[in-house]
Amino acid sequence: MNIIVCAKQVVDVSEMKLDSNTNKPILQGVPQKISDIDKNALEEALKIKDKNGGKITVVTIGPANAKERIKELLAMGADEGVLVISPEIYDYHVVSNLLAGAIKKIGKYDLVLCGEASIDMFSGQIGPRLAGLLNIPQITYAQSVNAEKDKITAERNLGDKAVSEESSYPVLITVTKEINEPRLPSLMQILGAANKPINEWTADSIESGLKPIVETIELKGVPMERKNIIYQDDLDESINKLVNSLAKEGVLR
Amino acid sequence: MVLVYSDDKKLTFELLKKGSELARDLGTKLTAIIIGKSDDKLANEYISYGADNVFVAETNMDKFKAEEFAGILENIVKETKIDTILIGSNKNGKELASRLAGKLNAGCVIDCINVYLKNKKLTVERIVYSGNAIAVEQFNSKPEIITIPPKVIDPLLKDDKRKGEIIKKKFDIEKSTSKILKVQEMKTGGVNVEDAEIIVSCGRGFKNKNDIKLIQDLADVLKGKTVGCSRPIAADLKWLSEDHWIGLSGHKVKPKLYIAAGISGQIQHIAGMRDSGIIVAINKDPEALIFKSADYGIVGDLYEVLPKLTNAVKEKLG
Numbered sequence: 001m002n003i004i005v006c007a008k009q010v011v012d013v014s015e016m017k018l019d020s021n022t023n024k025p026i027l028q029g030v031p032q033k034i035s036d037i038d039k040n041a042l043e044e045a046l047k048i049k050d051k052n053g054g055k056i057t058v059v060t061i062g063p064a065n066a067k068e069r070i071k072e073l074l075a076m077g078a079d080e081g082v083l084v085i086s087p088e089i090y091d092y093h094v095v096s097n098l099l100a101g102a103i104k105k106i107g108k109y110d111l112v113l114c115g116e117a118s119i120d121m122f123s124g125q126i127g128p129r130l131a132g133l134l135n136i137p138q139i140t141y142a143q144s145v146n147a148e149k150d151k152i153t154a155e156r157n158l159g160d161k162a163v164s165e166e167s168s169y170p171v172l173i174t175v176t177k178e179i180n181e182p183r184l185p186s187l188m189q190i191l192g193a194a195n196k197p198i199n200e201w202t203a204d205s206i207e208s209g210l211k212p213i214v215e216t217i218e219l220k221g222v223p224m225e226r227k228n229i230i231y232q233d234d235l236d237e238s239i240n241k242l243v244n245s246l247a248k249e250g251v252l253r
Numbered sequence: 254m255v256l257v258y259s260d261d262k263k264l265t266f267e268l269l270k271k272g273s274e275l276a277r278d279l280g281t282k283l284t285a286i287i288i289g290k291s292d293d294k295l296a297n298e299y300i301s302y303g304a305d306n307v308f309v310a311e312t313n314m315d316k317f318k319a320e321e322f323a324g325i326l327e328n329i330v331k332e333t334k335i336d337t338i339l340i341g342s343n344k345n346g347k348e349l350a351s352r353l354a355g356k357l358n359a360g361c362v363i364d365c366i367n368v369y370l371k372n373k374k375l376t377v378e379r380i381v382y383s384g385n386a387i388a389v390e391q392f393n394s395k396p397e398i399i400t401i402p403p404k405v406i407d408p409l410l411k412d413d414k415r416k417g418e419i420i421k422k423k424f425d426i427e428k429s430t431s432k433i434l435k436v437q438e439m440k441t442g443g444v445n446v447e448d449a450e451i452i453v454s455c456g457r458g459f460k461n462k463n464d465i466k467l468i469q470d471l472a473d474v475l476k477g478k479t480v481g482c483s484r485p486i487a488a489d490l491k492w493l494s495e496d497h498w499i500g501l502s503g504h505k506v507k508p509k510l511y512i513a514a515g516i517s518g519q520i521q522h523i524a525g526m527r528d529s530g531i532i533v534a535i536n537k538d539p540e541a542l543i544f545k546s547a548d549y550g551i552v553g554d555l556y557e558v559l560p561k562l563t564n565a566v567k568e569k570l571g
Contacts, residue, residue, distance in 0.1 A: 013383045013520070025386045096355055121381050121388075122501060123363040128319060128348040132355025137320055137431035140348045153434065158344050159495060162439050167431030177502075178488060213360035218389040222380070224523075226532060230544055232552035235561065242533065242549055243565045249531050249548075251451070251510040252570060253476055 001054030001147070001169075003045045004103055004112045006130070007038040007073055009066040010120040023221025034069050037115030039076070039182040041175050045113050046077045046183070048147040055079050057106055061086045061098045067198055074193035075185035081198035082106065084206055091212035092125045094203075099126070100133040101206035110169040111152065116141055116176050127174035137167045140174045254333055255279065257304070258286040258326065258349075259341025260317055262295065266408035268339045268401060269303040271368055273409065276305070278370050279336055284308050286329065288322055289315070291421055300417035303409045309421045316436070317345050320429035323352040328424070330357060335396040337375060339368075342400035350400045361398040362390050366405050375399075383501055384524030402505065404447060444479055444496050451477025452508045452529075454499060456522070457485045458515020458536065458555055462492040467559040468514060474567045481506065483522045500525035514555045518543030535559070 011030040019026055045056045056078045060066050063086065070081040084098050103109060112134070117124035124140075131138035142154040143162075156163045157176055185193070203210065229245070231238030246252050255276040259265045269285060276283040285304035287296060289312060296307040310325045326349070330338070340350040342364050354361035366387075367378035375392045377399055446452060453472040455465055465480070472478050480497055487498035499506055501524040511529035515536065516522060523546050526532070534547035537554050544550045551558055 011382075013385070016382060016385060018385060025382050092351075092354070092361060093358060097358075119383070122383070123351075123379075124347055125351040125354070125361060125363050128351035129355035129361070131320075132323065132352035137429050138348065138352060139431060140319070141344060157439075157495075160439055162437045163433060164435040164437075165431055166434050171431060213358075213394050214362060214390050214392055216388050217376075217391050219381075220378075220387040220389060222385065222387055222527075224527065224546055226546055227548040228544065228550075229548065230539070230550040230552060232539060232550075235551075235553050235557060238551050238553070239558070239561050239565045242551060242562070243569050245549055246510070246531065246533070247569060249510075251531050252566065 001048065001052045001111065002109045003048060003054060003056045004106065004109050005038070005042045005045050005056060005058045005073070005078065006099055006112065006114045006126065007042065007058050007060050007070075008035045008118045009033070009060060009062045009069045010035045010118055013119055018221065023223065024219060025221075032065070032069065034072060035115055035118040035120065037117065037119065037175065037177050040177055040179050041113040041115050042073055042076055042078060043180045043182040044145055044175055045111075047180070048111070048145070049077075052147055052149065057082060059084070059099060059102050059106070061090075061095050067200070070198050071193050072185070074196040074198070075190045076183060077185075077189070078196075080196060082201065083198060084201045084203060087203050087210070089212055089215070091214045092123070092129060093213045094210045096126055096129040096133055097210055098203055098206050099130050102201065103134065105201070105206065111147070112136075112170070112172040114172065114174045116174045124174070127172060131172040134170075134172065136170045136172055138172045138174070139165050139167060142173050142175045143179050145173060145175070145179070254281050254335055255283045256286055256329070256335055256338045257283065258288070258338070259343070260345055261341050261343055261403070262298070264341035264343065264403050265299065266302045267403065267406040268341060269299065270406050270409045271401065272339050273303040275337055275368070275370070281336060282306060286310065286326070288312065288325055293419065296419045301411050301413050301415050303415070305417050307417060307419045309419065311421055311423045312426055314426070316433055318429055318433070319345070319348045319352050320431070321426050322349050323356060324426050325424050326353050327356050330396055337395070337397045337399070340398065340400045342402040346400050350398050354398050357396065359396050359398050360392045360394065363400050365399045365401050368399060368401065380524060383520040384527065385520055404505070404507065439495065446479055446481050446497060446499060446504045446506050449477060449479035449506065449508050451475050451510045452479045452481045452499070452506060453477065453512045453514065454481035454483065454516060454526075455486060455514055456483040456516030459486070462490070464556070465492060467555070471512070471559055471563045471566070474563050474570070475510070477508070477510070479508075483516050483519070513543055513547070514559060516543055517541050518546055535562075
């Protein structure tokens, strides 16, 4: 079984600081990592490979330094990496077309796995968008997957409902964070990953002339103006003050 | 033309308000789409909430399937000159919008919290970086596809005198090769945090599942009765069902009063409750992030604070 896993390099949002004047995030110097849920997608691919055999190729659209991150995925157990160097400005249209082009160039595939969303933008657009471009069925928000020789079933978490779906191959599946616990590679695996191939392709070699349709014109800070009245002395007195304040605010009925 | 679609009726009412503004500014018409069985009552409701027309794509499908619904919308878009497509941002809506965008090679922005025209271009805002920033995005070509979450827009007042045309067309749609085997209701506590006016929430500061009773007691005397929680309680420990989960991947809420007890205030949680009226935090760590997002806070052990607070509220309300 040939499995493609799409993985994105993102800034580590938990390490991000805000500029105290503008409230805007400071993006320079923030450590980069593979988006967490994409690692869940790879873990699921590894489980499927353990059971059914096959080959796992991870595909990343990103800057040249994403190669280091791809090595982590190879250490986890992926067989081969593909890095398409992204153009300077891009949007979901550009990235999904580059992914679709790269997947077609890789050749025969049965299963494409993605995280349900990346942890930086949290759109969840790439998976189903890519399925539309490849014109294959999609199963989103999978919280469990069972791959067999000629069909795959998945249980989708829709919050209020769990929906079981079945598909033949090829199919694209996006997974949730709860589906599994991604493995940590051993030292031997990390060393072994150095010998696994990473193909570097230019965006133009996949599809030339791709232009973004949606442009980010500004990144604004988020206003969070709160009163920040904190009571921390005598507990009974604090509670008294709090209840009186809430009554004055009109939120006690 | 501006199109509006959601499989959620209430959300469609909300989208119709924004759709009618956009249609007016663009000098065009607003069409609401119904996919499935013909439903004149629903179509007329959409008209009374602002639709100029309702297009009913009649199919015999009884369940939502993104591949098939995207196929229908793709057909509609190819037959008409469409400016903007507004889709309700629930889980079905997001995967529908994204797939449709792939099929049409169109621009698409998910979870827009603000939508307007700037220099005659459709401009939208969405929250990024776990609630730490707002990205302002602009479209350079049509059709534009956007999804809007519930509760972002207040619907127009219902006006039964509003007139509109209902157009029906039968669709034979290519079946997807994937199929639904089973739909199961998830075990829920039957709560709806998104509609609650008062929410009392618990987080990792609670040591045992049974201690959540302390939260329930406070919620009960506040007559809010709604208990929320942060990610660990619902997703990892599973002490509460996911309908209680407030945060970026859980529910987004805006009650009049939000009380967070034993919640550290990770940005993912803040993203789900930042629009609340008054925010109260209870945490034993004076440095806890949650205090930065709170109007009022008490530094103290929640096991001591909660019973006392519950009694004090009870006394105050008589």
